Amino acid sequence: MGSRAEDTGRRGPWRQAARRFGRRPEGVVALAVVLLLFVIGLLAPLLAPYTVGRLFIELIQTPKPPLTPHHPLGTDVLSRDFATQMLYAIRQTTSSAFICAAGATAIGVAIGAIAGYFGGWFGELSTWATGVVASVPALVVLIIVSIWSRFPVSPIGYGLWLMVLLWTGVARVVGSTVASLRKREYVEAARAAGASNLRILTRHVLPNTSGEIIVAATAVIGQSIVIVATADYLYYAYNQAEKPTLGGLVSDATHSASLVLTHSASLGDLWWLYVFPTVTLVLLLLAVSVLGDALAEALIPQRATRS
Amino acid sequence: MILFVVRRLLLAISTILAVSFGAFVAFGTSFDPSGPLAASPDAAAHRARELVQAHYHLTDPILSRYVRWLGGFFDHGFGTTVSLNVGGSPPRFITEGDPIGPQLMHAAGISAQLVGAALVLVLLGSALIGTFSAQRHRYRSDVGVRVFAYLGAAVPTFLIGDLLARAIVGNSVTVTAGTRQFPAAGSVFLLGPPTGGAVDWLRHMTLPVIALAIGLVGVYSRYVRSSMLVALDQPYVMTARAKGLPERRVLYRHALRNSLIPLTSALTLEIGAVIGASIAVDGVFATGGLASMFLEAVGRSDPFEMTALVVTTAGLVCVFMFVGDVLVALLDPRIRAAA
Numbered sequence: 001m002g003s004r005a006e007d008t009g010r011r012g013p014w015r016q017a018a019r020r021f022g023r024r025p026e027g028v029v030a031l032a033v034v035l036l037l038f039v040i041g042l043l044a045p046l047l048a049p050y051t052v053g054r055l056f057i058e059l060i061q062t063p064k065p066p067l068t069p070h071h072p073l074g075t076d077v078l079s080r081d082f083a084t085q086m087l088y089a090i091r092q093t094t095s096s097a098f099i100c101a102a103g104a105t106a107i108g109v110a111i112g113a114i115a116g117y118f119g120g121w122f123g124e125l126s127t128w129a130t131g132v133v134a135s136v137p138a139l140v141v142l143i144i145v146s147i148w149s150r151f152p153v154s155p156i157g158y159g160l161w162l163m164v165l166l167w168t169g170v171a172r173v174v175g176s177t178v179a180s181l182r183k184r185e186y187v188e189a190a191r192a193a194g195a196s197n198l199r200i201l202t203r204h205v206l207p208n209t210s211g212e213i214i215v216a217a218t219a220v221i222g223q224s225i226v227i228v229a230t231a232d233y234l235y236y237a238y239n240q241a242e243k244p245t246l247g248g249l250v251s252d253a254t255h256s257a258s259l260v261l262t263h264s265a266s267l268g269d270l271w272w273l274y275v276f277p278t279v280t281l282v283l284l285l286l287a288v289s290v291l292g293d294a295l296a297e298a299l300i301p302q303r304a305t306r307s
Numbered sequence: 308m309i310l311f312v313v314r315r316l317l318l319a320i321s322t323i324l325a326v327s328f329g330a331f332v333a334f335g336t337s338f339d340p341s342g343p344l345a346a347s348p349d350a351a352a353h354r355a356r357e358l359v360q361a362h363y364h365l366t367d368p369i370l371s372r373y374v375r376w377l378g379g380f381f382d383h384g385f386g387t388t389v390s391l392n393v394g395g396s397p398p399r400f401i402t403e404g405d406p407i408g409p410q411l412m413h414a415a416g417i418s419a420q421l422v423g424a425a426l427v428l429v430l431l432g433s434a435l436i437g438t439f440s441a442q443r444h445r446y447r448s449d450v451g452v453r454v455f456a457y458l459g460a461a462v463p464t465f466l467i468g469d470l471l472a473r474a475i476v477g478n479s480v481t482v483t484a485g486t487r488q489f490p491a492a493g494s495v496f497l498l499g500p501p502t503g504g505a506v507d508w509l510r511h512m513t514l515p516v517i518a519l520a521i522g523l524v525g526v527y528s529r530y531v532r533s534s535m536l537v538a539l540d541q542p543y544v545m546t547a548r549a550k551g552l553p554e555r556r557v558l559y560r561h562a563l564r565n566s567l568i569p570l571t572s573a574l575t576l577e578i579g580a581v582i583g584a585s586i587a588v589d590g591v592f593a594t595g596g597l598a599s600m601f602l603e604a605v606g607r608s609d610p611f612e613m614t615a616l617v618v619t620t621a622g623l624v625c626v627f628m629f630v631g632d633v634l635v636a637l638l639d640p641r642i643r644a645a646a
Contacts, residue, residue, distance in 0.1 A: 131318070132325045134576075135624040136617060137583030143601050144613065172576075226463045227583070233465050234590045234602065247465075254469065278466060286461040 017211070020298040027294025033287035037280075041094035044087040052088045052244065055079050066272050074272050076252065085244040086276055092155045092245045093225055093284070099159025100166060100224040105217040107163065108170025109206070115171070116178030117201050126175070130168045138165040138223075142231035154243070158231075162224045169223075170216040177209045211299030218292040222285060229281055249277035308636065315632050319625040326621040327380075327614065331373050334610035340389040341365060342608070355393040362400070363389055363611075376614070384408040385615040388607070407615045411600060415619050417500060418596035421512065422585045422627065425519040426574065432524040433570060437531025438563055444536060452528070459525030464584040468518040468591035472498065500595030515592045519585055523574075530573060531566050538562040568639045575631030579624050586620075597623075 011019075021027055040047065049070075059079040066074045066082075073083040115126035145161050181187065182205060190200050206213075232247030253273035340363070344356040360366050364375060379386055387404035394401050436452060443449045459467075501511040538544060539562055547557045574581075589598035600616055636642045 128318070128321070132322050132329075134579045135322050135621045135628070136326055137579050137586065137620060137624070139583035139586055140601065140617060140620050143586075144617075223580070229463055230465045230583075230587045233469075234587060234598065250466070250469070281466070282462050285463065286457065289457065289461050 017298045017301075020301065021294060024294050024297065026290055027298070030287040030290035030294060033283060034291055037090055037284050037287075038094045038098065040087065041091040044091035048084040048087045050081045050084045052084055053080060054084070056081070063270060063273070073276060076273055077270070082272065082276070085249060086280065089244040089246045089249050089277060090280065092243065093228060093281075096155040096158040096162070096228050097221045097224045099156060100162035101217050101221045103160065103163030104167040104220045104224075105170050105213060108167035108216070109174050109213055111167065112171035112174030113178050113201060113206060113209075116175035117182055117197070117205065119179065123175070123179075126171065130171050133165060134168045136165070138162060138227050139230055139234075141165055142227060143234060146231060158228050159224070162227060166220050166223055166227075169219060170213065173212050173216045174209055177212045178205055181205050181208055211296075214299055215292055215296045218288060218295055222288040222292065225281070225285060225288065246277045246281045250274065250281070253277070311636055311642075312633065315629055319629055322625055323618060323622055327377070327618045328373060330614045330617040331376055331610070332369055334613045335369050335372055338608040338610045338613070339365065340607075340609045341391070343391060344393075351396065351398070354396075355398045358393055358398045358400075359389065359391060376611070385411060386611060388609050388612050407612055411615055411619055414595060414597050414600045415623055417594055418582070418585055418589060418598075419623060419626070420508075421515055421519065421589060421594060421596055422582055422623070424512065424516045425523070425585070426581070426627070428516060428520040429523040429527060429574065430567075430570070432520065433527035433531050434563060434567065436524065436528040437566070438535055438558060440528065440532040441535035441539065442558065453532075456525040456528050459521045460529075461525075462522065463587075464519060464522050465587040465591055467521050468515065468588045471514045471518050472591050474514075499593050511592075511594060515588045515594050518591070519581075519588045522584070523581065527570055527574065531563075531570055534566040534569055535562055538565050564638070568635060571631055571638065572635045575628055575635065578627045578631065582620065582624050582627070 049072075056075060056079045059075050061077075063077050063079070064071055064075045066072065068074055071081050071083065073081075073086060076082050076085065111126050111130075115123040142158065142161060145157070178201075187200055187204055190204050195203070228245070229247030229250075232245040233251045253270065341356045341359040344352050344359065346352075364372055367375075385407040387406050390400055390402055390404035392400065392402045436456070440449045440452045440456075496514050497510050499511060501508045541562075544557060544562055547561045548554075552561075585596070586598040586601065588594075589596035590602065593599060597616065597620060604612055604616065
């Protein structure tokens with residue numbers, strides 16, 4: 001394996017991985033950005049200056065730019081405080097991504113591990129089922145779910161729906177890794193020592209796939225953020241005042257100006273409504289993708305690509 | 308090779324069958340298209356609703372409805388939407404529902420053109436940029452290209468589309484299907500569906516295709532780059548160079564050909580996500596593909612139409628996967644031999 005001399009010795013694999021991760025500044029920065037946005041999402045109700053969706057009627061038709069007194073990020077065309085809207089949008093995006101990643105990873109690991117370890121007809125069947133689920137684009141299902149429920153879907157609802165659809169990537173990675181690990185000598189040794197299949201799988205094989213699992217879970221976070229934002233952008237519902245989303249805010253910036261304002265305003269006049277959600281979304285996705293690459297290099301050194 | 312193709316075809320058919328079953332059961336049990344008739348309390352509406360339910364077998368057990376739908380599919384395709392235009396006493400249908408098939412096939416065709424053109428662009432673009440980057444490994448141009456690749460891959464497709472669409476129609480406009488505005492006068496590129504002819508097609512489809520391709524080129528050029536870096540270290544490349552072949556031939560004929568195989572199979576695995584992204588692009592540019600059908604289905608809650616849409620989307624995924632699998636088999640003789 002590609003571990004360097006200074007990594008060996010008595011340090012455990014996690015300590016070695018943490019050292020490798022710490023050597024790459026961009027990975028650390030990406031992790032900090034992702035954690036920061038997730039914490040902001042978690043604490044949004046505490047951080048928000050106003051209740052979400054509250055209208056400041058005196059400001060209707062005259063959206064205020066950022067740094068207005070009492071409204072640090074300004075107000076939108078419906079006179080809502082934009083900082084509050086942004087905080088809740090981040091909360092919606094990060095919480096659905098977190099629920100989806102946790103659930104999809106659990107499903108994917110279970111199916112992938114059993115399929116890869118036992119193979120046979122269950123392996124064939126789960127490969128087929130993975131193909132079936134992967135052949136329905138998750139975006140399509142989310143749009144249908146939005147139509148179906150006729151009101152903004154809660155982040156938990158989005159997370160649960162995506163979890164049912166996005167486990168396929170995790171299952172593929174775990175399945176192929178487990179299939180290659182089950183022929184290793186240490187598995188044979190454990191079996192010779194009388195360990196049951198369940199014990200071999202959970203104690204010997206799965207811990208050795210934890211790097212792949214973490215990297216695949218990071219990829220799911222990125223996918224779910226993109227899909228939720230796209231669905232919110234496309235199936236944009238006008239009454240989302242109490243449930244702002246990053247995709248919905250981008251959509252709001254393009255639609256509401258011409259639908260709500262009685263005087264015409266170009267996007268340049270209302271730039272903050274477009275720039276803040278867009279930049280937050282791109283920053284979050286960029287951080288998740290850099291973090292995924294840095295984690296892959298730190299946790300799966302044997303597969304590391306040269307840079 | 309024939310055995311390989313037959314196996315892949317069977318896989319595709321079984322996948323579409325499973326999707327149709329899942330979609331039909333999910334939509335059939337949760338949507339009741341006769342619902343609007345239940346809104347008015349009078350007896351005539353009640354009888355009309357009973358007629359609609361009986362005509363479309365809406366109250367039968369779901370399994371027998373699926374079998375009926377599947378049998379009907381082989382007979383007359385996706386059939387018609389549910390018609391609620393019932394009147395008279397005793398109630399009878401004044402008009403039939405709209406046929407689903409023709410409009411859906413047209414939309415699927417446009418989506419297929421969008422995805423197909425974007426995939427060709429992705430294969431060419433990733434191969435060229437990845438090779439360029441690998442050749443100039445660690446030079447400044449390599450680093451610059453990689454930063455752009457990262458950015459392109461991180462920006463969601465709908466946002467790229469939104470920005471490009473703004474370039475056509477100016478800044479003060481709304482750019483989504485439904486509330487579409489006309490592009491600025493004299494614009495080369497247009498929003499809306501292509502209406503015929505190659506020039507018109509290019510004016511409508513160039514920007515959507517580019518919007519769809521940018522993110523994918525970002526992902527897969529990095530993929531080509533790292534597999535090219537591995538390939539350029541292999542003994543066969545050294546042999547080719549030692550034979551005195553020109554560097555261009557070594558790069559493109561020897562190293563790149565072997566890097567294209569993992570690229571094509573990775574792209575094939577991700578086809579579902581690509582078609583999902585194409586729906587986002589289609590929604591932004593209103594090119595008249597499957598997205599407009601999905602967005603129009605808002606509120607109609609017709610299980611037959613919804614099932615048809617989902618089955619067609621899955622069918623599109625399966626067609627592209629099949630083409631990808633055959634391409635990989637053509638590029639890699641070992642896969643043909645294994646089948």
